[in-house]
Amino acid sequence: MFDLLSALDFLSFGFYPDIDKWRLVLAIVIIPMHAVLTVFCVKNRYRLSYCLVLTLGLQMLTLWLSIGDGAILRSVKLDELSGLCLNLLLAYWSIPLATILAAGICFILINASSKSLAYILGLFFDLIRSLPLVTLLFFNTLILPMLFNPKLIITRLEAAWITLIFFLCAYTIQIFLGAYEAISYHQHESAKALGISGWKKYRHIDLPQMLKHSLPALISTYIGMIKDTTLVMIIGLADSLGNLQLLISRNAYKHYYIEFFFILGFLFWLTCTLCGWWGKQLERTSNYGKT
Amino acid sequence: MAKHKIIMNNVSAQIADKAILNNISLRVDDQEHIGIIGPSGSGKSSLIRTINGLLPISSGTIEIDSQTITASQPSADCSKIGMVFQDYALFPHLTVLENLTLSPTLRNENSTRDIKDRAFSLLDKVKMNGFGNRFPASLSGGQQQRIAIARCLMTEPEILLLDEPTSALDPEMIHEVKSVLEGLMQSQLSIIIVSHDISFIKTTTNRVIFMDEGKKLSDQATDLFFTQPENERQISFIQQLDH
Amino acid sequence: MINSNHRILSIVLWLAIFGIITAMISNLHLHISRQNLEFGFDFLLQRSGFDIGDTWITHQANMPYWNAILSGLVNTIIVAAFGIVIATLLGLVLAIMAKAPFVIIKSVSDVYINIFRNIPLLVQILFFHTLLINTLPEVNNAYTIGASYVTNRGIYLPTTSPWVLIPIITLPYFFITRRIKTGVFLSVISIGILYFSQWEHPVLNRFNLSGGGSFSIEWLALVIALSLYTASYIAEVMRGGFEAISYHQYETARALNISYIKMMRHVILPQAKPIFLPALLNQYLNLTKNASLGIAIGYPDFFGVTAGTILNQSGRALEMIFIVMVVYSLVNYFSITMISKISHPQWKRHV
Numbered sequence: 001m002f003d004l005l006s007a008l009d010f011l012s013f014g015f016y017p018d019i020d021k022w023r024l025v026l027a028i029v030i031i032p033m034h035a036v037l038t039v040f041c042v043k044n045r046y047r048l049s050y051c052l053v054l055t056l057g058l059q060m061l062t063l064w065l066s067i068g069d070g071a072i073l074r075s076v077k078l079d080e081l082s083g084l085c086l087n088l089l090l091a092y093w094s095i096p097l098a099t100i101l102a103a104g105i106c107f108i109l110i111n112a113s114s115k116s117l118a119y120i121l122g123l124f125f126d127l128i129r130s131l132p133l134v135t136l137l138f139f140n141t142l143i144l145p146m147l148f149n150p151k152l153i154i155t156r157l158e159a160a161w162i163t164l165i166f167f168l169c170a171y172t173i174q175i176f177l178g179a180y181e182a183i184s185y186h187q188h189e190s191a192k193a194l195g196i197s198g199w200k201k202y203r204h205i206d207l208p209q210m211l212k213h214s215l216p217a218l219i220s221t222y223i224g225m226i227k228d229t230t231l232v233m234i235i236g237l238a239d240s241l242g243n244l245q246l247l248i249s250r251n252a253y254k255h256y257y258i259e260f261f262f263i264l265g266f267l268f269w270l271t272c273t274l275c276g277w278w279g280k281q282l283e284r285t286s287n288y289g290k291t
Numbered sequence: 292m293a294k295h296k297i298i299m300n301n302v303s304a305q306i307a308d309k310a311i312l313n314n315i316s317l318r319v320d321d322q323e324h325i326g327i328i329g330p331s332g333s334g335k336s337s338l339i340r341t342i343n344g345l346l347p348i349s350s351g352t353i354e355i356d357s358q359t360i361t362a363s364q365p366s367a368d369c370s371k372i373g374m375v376f377q378d379y380a381l382f383p384h385l386t387v388l389e390n391l392t393l394s395p396t397l398r399n400e401n402s403t404r405d406i407k408d409r410a411f412s413l414l415d416k417v418k419m420n421g422f423g424n425r426f427p428a429s430l431s432g433g434q435q436q437r438i439a440i441a442r443c444l445m446t447e448p449e450i451l452l453l454d455e456p457t458s459a460l461d462p463e464m465i466h467e468v469k470s471v472l473e474g475l476m477q478s479q480l481s482i483i484i485v486s487h488d489i490s491f492i493k494t495t496t497n498r499v500i501f502m503d504e505g506k507k508l509s510d511q512a513t514d515l516f517f518t519q520p521e522n523e524r525q526i527s528f529i530q531q532l533d534h
Numbered sequence: 535m536i537n538s539n540h541r542i543l544s545i546v547l548w549l550a551i552f553g554i555i556t557a558m559i560s561n562l563h564l565h566i567s568r569q570n571l572e573f574g575f576d577f578l579l580q581r582s583g584f585d586i587g588d589t590w591i592t593h594q595a596n597m598p599y600w601n602a603i604l605s606g607l608v609n610t611i612i613v614a615a616f617g618i619v620i621a622t623l624l625g626l627v628l629a630i631m632a633k634a635p636f637v638i639i640k641s642v643s644d645v646y647i648n649i650f651r652n653i654p655l656l657v658q659i660l661f662f663h664t665l666l667i668n669t670l671p672e673v674n675n676a677y678t679i680g681a682s683y684v685t686n687r688g689i690y691l692p693t694t695s696p697w698v699l700i701p702i703i704t705l706p707y708f709f710i711t712r713r714i715k716t717g718v719f720l721s722v723i724s725i726g727i728l729y730f731s732q733w734e735h736p737v738l739n740r741f742n743l744s745g746g747g748s749f750s751i752e753w754l755a756l757v758i759a760l761s762l763y764t765a766s767y768i769a770e771v772m773r774g775g776f777e778a779i780s781y782h783q784y785e786t787a788r789a790l791n792i793s794y795i796k797m798m799r800h801v802i803l804p805q806a807k808p809i810f811l812p813a814l815l816n817q818y819l820n821l822t823k824n825a826s827l828g829i830a831i832g833y834p835d836f837f838g839v840t841a842g843t844i845l846n847q848s849g850r851a852l853e854m855i856f857i858v859m860v861v862y863s864l865v866n867y868f869s870i871t872m873i874s875k876i877s878h879p880q881w882k883r884h885v
């Protein structure tokens with residue numbers, strides 16, 4: 001017989017120090033709360049900047065809870081994060097940031113007076129899109145430490161995090177640009193006739209409509225990102241899949257590999273399904289009077 | 292002596308090397324109401340779109356008050372110019388009230404309180420009070436067009452450009468929009484209206500311009516335009532309309 | 535006023551990009567010179583010094599590096615080709631089931647799509663790999679099917695000259711285009727050729743199998759997982775295409791008393807194909823890129839060979855990164871060009 005609970009514990013928390021697990025649990029609980037709050041903000045049509053502040057605040061909070069050190073909390077190293085929590089937190093730390101970054105870059109791509117700047121940026125993100133995520137993860141762990149000052153040590157997890165953000169950003173930009181194309185030219189004309197242009201036009205007219213048009217595609221990209229966090233196992237991080245491999249290589253758990261794969265598969269299935277359901281709620285709350 | 296509000300001198304415009312407007316000169320006086328008619332594709336929309344800079348011109352000059360638009364200096368301050376489009380073009384993600392207040396709020400001209408008050412009084416004017424919190428998608432075409440009219444009045448324009456404001460509407464909605472427009476025509480604005488509704492043009496404008504293939508073919512006082520047409524093309528166009 | 539703002543923004547961004555790139559290049563230079571690395575591609579001609587077991591183009595230790603890259607590339611292409619064929623067929627079946635008039639058939643397809651789409655591909659690859667290794671017998675207990683052996687290292691088949699396959703591969707074409715006579719004629723000929731040609735059989739030794747051809751267990755796991763996973767996406771894409779077709783078409787077909795399968799084959803599919811083709815090709819591209827996940831189970835595909843073996847062995851990180859980027863960019867560029875040609879026909883108006 002084996003101890004199912006300790007196996008599950010290993011799958012979800014991995015090597016995270018035992019006495020600090022409550023912090024990780026708290027950080028994970030914040031994720032669905034953030035999702036609910038976002039729907040609430042959309043429903044009550046709060047300003048985009050409030051949502052932005054809320055998002056950044058919660059990101060900082062989860063970061064501080066799970067790896068922060070300071071007066072109150074004991075210091076935990078970023079590399080001690082492990083298990084399913086690592087997958088979830090990596091997804092949570094890259095999805096909002098990548099979306100915000102993509103929205104910013106789209107502004108440049110749409111409005112930049114210098115065509116070559118837009119071209120260079122476009123080329124950079126095209127290159128990212130053309131490479132499989134494994135290759136990016138693999139190479140960035142090698143090359144990022146070389147590209148920065150040698151004094152700045154970039155761990156594998158940091159490299160993976162940066163890679164995930166840029167990877168997701170590249171796809172989000174493509175979705176946003178497609179949504180921008182879908183905005184009718186009447187909108188641009190009436191904005192111009194009302195004297196709204198530049199950042200104000202982007203912020204108040206383009207971006208809200210882009211977000212709405214792109215919601216289904218965005219959600220499926222987010223689900224893709226949740227699934228893709230398992231790829232960090234290939235660069236040797238102890239995420240849930242890596243821990244599972246470790247677990248079933250032990251004699252005690254060897255014969256239960258099917259069960260463990262099913263458990264992990266179910267957990268991912270649940271997360272992705274919840275994310276998809278959340279997307280449906282968002283779509284429903286932002287349909288602007290259409291029936 | 293009436294002051295000239297808009298002076299267009301030999302204005303031409305092209306889209307992708309295709310000439311859309313050909314050497315058009317036009318004067319619009321203060322508080323004058325001008326109708327533009329002509330077959331579709333003749334450049335009526337293009338003409339009024341040059342005035343608020345939606346269509347850059349390739350030669351000539353347009354003077355609006357003291358500002359001058361040329362080919363090399365395309366943009367002007369269009370806060371004095373309001374425009375209503377054929378297909379309303381309301382912002383679908385904003386409520387009716389937000390549609391009205393967005394532009395003045397972004398310009399920071401007045402306090403939010405004043406802007407809201409103005410929005411409510413305009414909603415009243417277009418007989419749409421009580422609809423402030425609805426979204427455009429839940430309104431009928433005629434209601435949307437009336438909101439669009441109110442929206443362009445929010446910036447207190449001195450010139451109003453109306454591009455076929457009733458063509459996309461069902462007959463019963465045309466009536467409600469027209470009654471709002473007739474109310475507008477009493478005000479102190481300079482108005483240029485493109486329309487195929489001859490009776491409306493006859494009753495509300497001082498002057499009518501006939502266009503074909505990017506050229507201005509005639510420019511007459513409204514009563515003369517229909518009784519003593521001066522152009523062959525114009526005569527056949529008016530005859531077609533009568534049938 | 536607005537324009538000048540944008541110009542300042544552009545200049546600032548240009549300076550930022552320029553600054554970041556210079557800083558990065560100088561850091562890179564520092565690293566290269568500090569670690570006495572050299573940069574150049576002439577090492578590709580040198581002797582590689584490692585074997586790759588599982589290839590379609592032989593690679594041995596005395597062959598140069600570029601040959602290893604080539605055999606990795608061929609491996610990727612073959613995995614992708616098998617995966618694309620299986621995934622398309624399975625996806626098509628699932629999509630047709632999803633529109634079927636029977637609730638049970640419909641829900642089978644729905645459940646399949648829901649499950650396989652929502653579980654990470656890498657989990658599926660590792661699962662099938664572990665499953666195959668653990669359930670298939672060791673070499674000394676191999677299942678035998680005719681002259682073929684199934685073991686937990688792979689499937690071993692008798693082989694013959696590849697030319698023999700040509701009539702067999704072309705066979706379906708003649709049957710699909712309804713040239714039955716030619717098809718039957720060719721079948722007879724290919725059976726004859728198969729019978730009389732020289733076969734090389736795999737031989738069961740004490741601890742291994744030698745001779746013949748084989749599909750390794752890694753290859754098998756990778757192809758199965760890629761096909762099952764991508765099939766769920768392809769089914770969604772095709773279902774979207776079917777749904778884009780007016781329901782009048784379905785009703786007309788029903789009114790004409792055409793059977794469900796025949797209606798799909800002759801009425802719906804021809805109309806839906808141009809609608810879903812761009813998205814379908816995009817899925818093919820995804821599958822090809824996902825083949826790089828074979829590195830997790832040690833399958834020597836293009837990425838596994840370049841980034842795994844060669845990089846470890848020669849330490850030529852920058853060169854290998856460059857090669858991988860160039861190859862994937864080219865693949866991507868050509869696919870995207872083709873997809874956009876299909877999805878943006880000439881008649882669409884450009885404003």
Ligand SMILES: Nc1ncnc2c1ncn2[C@@H]1O[C@H](COP(=O)(O)OP(=O)(O)O)[C@@H](O)[C@H]1O
Pocket residue numbers: 306311329330331332333334335336337338885
């Ligand atoms: N975006 C455009 N691209 C190309 N041609 C255009 C475009 N917009 C208008 N045109 C052309 O300009 C001419 C005048 O158009 P318009 O001013 O809209 O005519 P009207 O409003 O009188 O019907 C037409 O021949 C039309 O085909």
Ligand SMILES: [Mg+2]
Pocket residue numbers: 335336337454455
């Ligand atoms: Mg027009």
